[in-house]
Amino acid sequence: AVVAAEGCSVLGWRDVPVDDSVLSGPTRRGRPAMRQIFVAQVGVGQMGVGREVDTSSSFEISLYVIRRRIEAALREVQGSDCYVASFSSRTVVYKGMLRPDQLVQFYADLRESDVVSAIAMVHSRFSTNTFPSWRLAHPYRFLCHNGEINTLRGNLSWMRVREAIMFSSRFGGRLAALLPVCGENQSDSASLDNALELLTLAGRPLAHAMAMLIPEAWEGHATMSPERRAFYEYHASLMEPWDGPAAVAFTDGRQIAA
Template identity: 45%
Template sequence: MLRASLFRHPGKVLVRAPHASSLSSYSYFRNPPKHGGSVVGKGNKQSLLYQRDHEKDSCGVGILAQLQKKPSRKVVLQANEMLVRMSHRGGCGCDPASGDGAGMLVGMPHMFIQRLVDEGAFGGAHTSVALVPEQYAVGNVFFSKNSEHIDASKKAFDAIAKDLNLTVLGWRPVPTSNHELGQTSLASEPHIEQVLVLPPSNLSNDHFEKELMRLRKVATTANKESEMYVCSLSSQTLVYKGQLTPGQVMPYYADLQAHDFSSHLALVHSRFSTNTFPSWDRAQPYRVLCHNGEINTLRGNKNWMFARGSKAHSAYFGHATSSLLPVCSDDMSDSGIYIYCYSKCGPLC
């Protein structure tokens, strides 16, 4: 978004030092070089570290936020427009209807979730539950389309939650429309369900989030063969994503089209796969961030994380710390591995 807006200035071009990522690295020049090489000033002295050979494209990332934290439908709609306008930042193969991945992270749409509960979407026995913001969690979960695997994975998830003194209020299938998907995306399309989790009455929000992280990790490990993947599980945010093009995200997810689906923030991402193949779980946003990838020290970072795993300890989790290991996963992209480390190493510190 930043680069796109700066390019609108007539007669000017945005140039940067190679591999630079901060705003301070950008400069305006009215007459950029027409041929490869650096910008040269008087006396043939280089005045910028600009090399056309070092130009790189990157994923599209954008964020909108209502600073007073007041939920608004407008935030969601404008975030979707921003995502669609970054379609040129996303990748696709020979099948233009199968994107490299796109998605949206939003603040918890409380009114929308409460309406679903009132309508019995999570189970008819729980229609009288009045949800309190930050005292419940919602997560979107990918499953393989094998019905036996789905049932077994959900039962295992519920049992693990019970062991952690958390209550699974219910599950509901997330309504989707796949008629716009290309053959590649459609072939690997998962079954998607949404889970609603309640904490015990004496648990603080900070500790609730830690227990949700443990629930997600343990349940994912226990259901690895069934290909269960938790997009997000939090009392604060909710992630809708997939192996989609930017223009397919809102049409695919009916939730995002609901008139009462509002949020005080929205983070969007359009993925351009470089070092990993596109897949539904590798799409972004991840649970707490979007990231451009291209982590050149990935192998060394992973090796060090595995090496230090035996010494990992958390004062909060105590002997249960081992249930959070290993921190890294070989199945994810470099950005996905980074978010694994980011989300787990906080509680382990």
């Protein structure tokens, strides 16, 4: 029903093929079941075969809304530990409590010769300021991050305050289904990823959105151009910086940067 409400249809489900033998005992016992769902917009050819994959912004927004509605429903299920690692026509996330050399051994898909990509973002890191888990391993849907967001508590508080006045013509009446923007009981990196995802799908270019979240130290920058300074000064009135020692790589499946 959630998928159909966004003008999409379910093409099918698939168990993700994995090799548990590469995992240690505790990691194996804590491994979640992994399934993939395939979704198409209504009107795409039979089972989506013979047509180019739809990577349009409108489809990405529909997938985002579907995922957020699913996440909201899961929050109502007591004890649910289900997590949607990715739900996009442009990217797919493979992650877990694995060493880099174990990733391709664990996920059989990554050994297939017809699995190709123009870009890839790989990161070897578990969450450090929260207890490590499969869902909190990097990368996230848009970014991977080294460091710490020292201003996280304030960032989350201000995000919740601003949710009451948020508006986007791209989301229309569906905006309420996307709230809260940042999930609870997750890492600083996961919350930053939530914020970047919203800004990007609301229409801001990827680099623009990241410059809003983690701006340069612009106020005392004597050689910065007036235009660049004006950019940062304007956006400082819209959002507080997510500040801290950080190295961030990010992608929307079309561009990749750090």
